[in-house]
Amino acid sequence: MAVLLPLPLAGAYDYRVPAGCTVCDGQAVRVPLGRRQETGIVWGAGRSGLDPAKIRPLQAVLDHAAPLPEVTRRFVDWVAAYTLSLPGAVLKMVIPVPEALDPPAAQVAWRLSGAEVPGLRQTPARDRVLRTLQTGVPMTTPDLAREAGVSPSVIKGLAEAGLLAEVPFAMDPDLPEPDGDHPGPTLSPVQADAAKELVLALGQGYSATLLEGVTGSGKTEVYFEAIAAALRQGQQVLVLVPEITLTTQWLGRFRRRFGADPAVWHSDLTPARRRRTWRAIADGRARVVVGARSALFLPYQALGLIVVDEEHEVAFKQEEGVIYHARDMAVVRAHLGNIPVVLASATPSLETVANVEAGRYIKVDLPVRHAGATLPTIDLIDIRRFPPEKGDWGQSWLSPPLVTALERTLEAGEQAMLFLNRRGYAPLTLCRTCGHRVQCPQCTAWLVEHRRLGKLQCHHCGHQQPLPKVCPSCGAEDALVACGPGVERVAEEASRRFPQARVELVASDTLAGPQGIAGLLERIERKEVDLLIGTQVLAKGLHFPMLTLVGIVDADLGLSGGDLRAAERTFQVLSQVAGRAGRGERPGRVMVQTFQPDHPVLQAMATGDMRAFREAESEGRRLLRMPPFGRLVAVIVSGETADAVESVARALARQAPQGAGLEVLGPAPAPLALLRGRHRWRLLLKAPREVRVQTVVRQWLGGVACPSAVRIQVDIDPYSFL
Incomplete structure (x- = not known):
């Protein structure tokens, strides 16, 4: 059998199934890799013709974990092929916490005891703990402390006072379940008509709908109606948002509409909460998930609807590791799963508008603000x-x-x-004596003054330093001034x-x-x-x-x-x-x-x-054959040695692909020619829409030798040109 590991590997490895052991595709297994053990996913049949004696056996089958759905495995392969990424790196986004595949450990959590303690001094910290537990979900001390923003001693004090009760459990607690029948607000006729179109698309296979409405038109309440209908049909729903930390108002509206919170997914969750949430999504207990772009790759068992809120936001573009645009990949995931996807925005992207005009997407309008x-x-x-x-x-x-x-x-x-x-106080600090500009030592960028922190900071690599008292160049005292707001x-x-x-x-x-x-x-x-x-x-x-x-x-x-x-x-x-x-x-x-x-x-x-x-x-882009009327691929060459980077970039230029409509711009030093201590050069491939650029780029890069100290990064459909 073939096993794909959530590591930056080019493909699946073959392992032997021991006698008497049964596995299925998508099953989580423990396998040897070198001298260590790793957790991977069965990815189908192994290659034929290999010497059985050289194939190592798997070590264990993690049959307590739900198998990875077939649509998720196809999604991994599709994203890897489209972005020219390693399949194992894409699988890592599906399994960002491998410990989630282990059996849940027995734990002790806290819930409200229901007792009243007269005379207990109330503090803001204690109030936050009590409010956090009002959802009814038991929480461990680390999770509760993080969620409420308190120290463990506050929780200990409440427990000793009798306001908290221990809850032993050996499995993940049940999540509050949003209720699709919970009464919602009265929609305007325009909103009701728009909601009806979204609801009718459920269960009818793949469709992509642009929900366009002016700011304040009530787009959220409209797609909430589609979420309610999906819940009534027993389906899971994913809502992608550009900034999960800014969804406080959204979460309040969701709670009022459905009587419970959704499952939340983002990088700031505690490891324990990430494990529990991942398992709840994988076994279908998490009915509605709201998350940042990474939530798209989680292994949903019964996904029936995807909503991309503020679909125009550049925050949906992942620029590191596997480079992808979550809006576009959400459409792909919906197509592979044969389900509808809703793209909501007051100012939709030109790419989405072009898809509407070409008949690939449906459009639903909310032209006026709600409630007059x-x-x-x-x-x-x-x-x-x-x-x-x-x-x-x-x-x-x-x-x-x-x-x-x-x-x-x-x-x-x-x-x-x-x-x-x-951000900050001023974007540039300048010496009025010699003209020196204070620059990041690791990036081609000026340091930004943050006066509240008393620091200069690079917004690209995070480098920080105190504001110098004298000019680093000429030594003049009190000569550094803030420029710009x-x-x-x-x-x-x-x-x-x-x-x-x-x-x-x-x-x-x-x-x-x-x-x-x-x-x-x-x-x-x-x-x-x-x-x-x-x-x-x-x-x-x-x-x-x-x-x-x-x-x-x-x-x-x-x-x-x-x-x-x-x-x-x-x-x-x-x-x-x-x-x-x-x-x-x-x-x-x-x-x-x-x-x-x-x-x-x-x-x-x-x-x-x-x-x-x-x-x-659109006309300007069309004349220049720029997206969405043409294809772009950025190739970024980087390394710690400037000469080596330039050499590889020029070698790529000499081997630039030829063909009708193909054009390679560069090589040239990137606008951020130094980023986090690495020198950078860029090339840009332009191609007609109908060209399969992945094939062109794969052949192009395969013809150029690249030393191990130099990295070549490919960005299909780039959004950043720095």
Whole structure:
């Protein structure tokens, strides 16, 4: 038999089945590999013609674990072939916690005892523990401490006080089961019609549907109806989201709709919880799973529906290891499983729109906001005409019209948001004596100042260092200055301009996990925050009824550069941010600061003419044979020695494939020519849509010798060009 191991190996290895032992395809087995044992999956019959004496026997059959479904095994093979990845590396994404295949160990967990303890001092930490256990799911001390954000001593104290009871169990606890018959909200006629189309697709085989609706139109409640129908049919459902840590509001809505929480999957789960969740998915007990892109590869026993929320988000693109786009692979997984997939977005990707226009996808529209809310008005502020006025603190970043609008909004008791998609205090630190720019020692990137932390940081490799007191180049003292704004700098200005306002800074590096995010959202909803200042994490589906003004500090950021999707991505981000305004009863307003008010992206935002923008963007891509009207493959050569990397890159260029419509650009040093200490060169293959680029690339790379110290990485359908 052939056994595939979840390791970076090129294929399955053959093993002998001992006499009296029975195994089936998909079965987990323990096999020898060199001097150690590994857990793998039976991948079919072995090769014929091998000497039986040289085939090692398997060591054990893990028959307590559910076999890997046949559709999951086909998905592994498909993804490996499409992305030119090693099958074992893809299987590793299916089995990210091999210990999940072991029998569950006997454990002790905690549940609420139901006892009342008069006089016990209540603390925020104790309250968090008690709230966490209200779901009824017993939790071990490490899991409970992590989930509630407390130390184990808090749990011990509650147990000694009698509020917690021990629950011995030798198997995974049952998960709360979402109820498909749980009453939901009343949908508008438009929402009801859209939901009906999604529901009718269930059980009818493969289909791909774009659920497009303006921000605030209720797309979530619409696809919740499809989830409810799938639950009633006994199916599992997967919901992919771009940022699992930002789903606090989504999870609350799900809980109210279905009476229980879904199973959650992401990289920050504790090992024990990952094991339990994986097993619950594999044996079908986890009925609804919400997760980041990696959740797509889990071994669902009865998957009947996939939903990709915010399908346009670049966060669905995996850039390391096995390189794939989760949205596209979700469509493949649905096709292999003969089930429907729903792609939801207010600003769908050009690739998805092209598939709708070609008849490959169905489209369902939600053209108006729910419950009578109206879309915000959008004003473009030409910074050349209304430049920021310098304050007592120095450089200012807010124009007079935006400052006036903020003052009026805060005076009216409403909430406002300032958006700048740049973390930290300043993107560049410059010596005003010699012009030296402080750069990362491991990357071709400037270090970003994070004044709150008192550090300079690289956002590519994570390198950190204190802010130098003297210039590293010329030795001048007090000569280093911050150049340009980050969100910290905008927050500093806002706090000085509006000293009475309660300002909250929100960025990926200031969010302290799910508990911190939940606390932030509660403060906003209780109106304990007047002014939000943050990055694109604020654009991802959050709903604040009292938020009536959104100010975009620098709309030009991202419009330039060599990224073919720069205009589309900027339009999506800005439109999503603008959609946070006026989602309640009060009308919203968006003010956009720009040096390019005539830019097509900003004109499309201001006029609301999304169709015209898409048509212009599509025509430009079509003329250049760029995606979605052509194929791209990036080849990235990297290594610790610059000369060796350049040599391999030039050898690849000399062997560039020839053929009708094929074109190879490069080689050239990557924009990030040094990343995490590795030198990088890039080549880009362009091809017509009908060309099987995997075959072309496989033959191309096979003709070039590559030393072990140099790595060649292939990115089919690249999104990043750095």
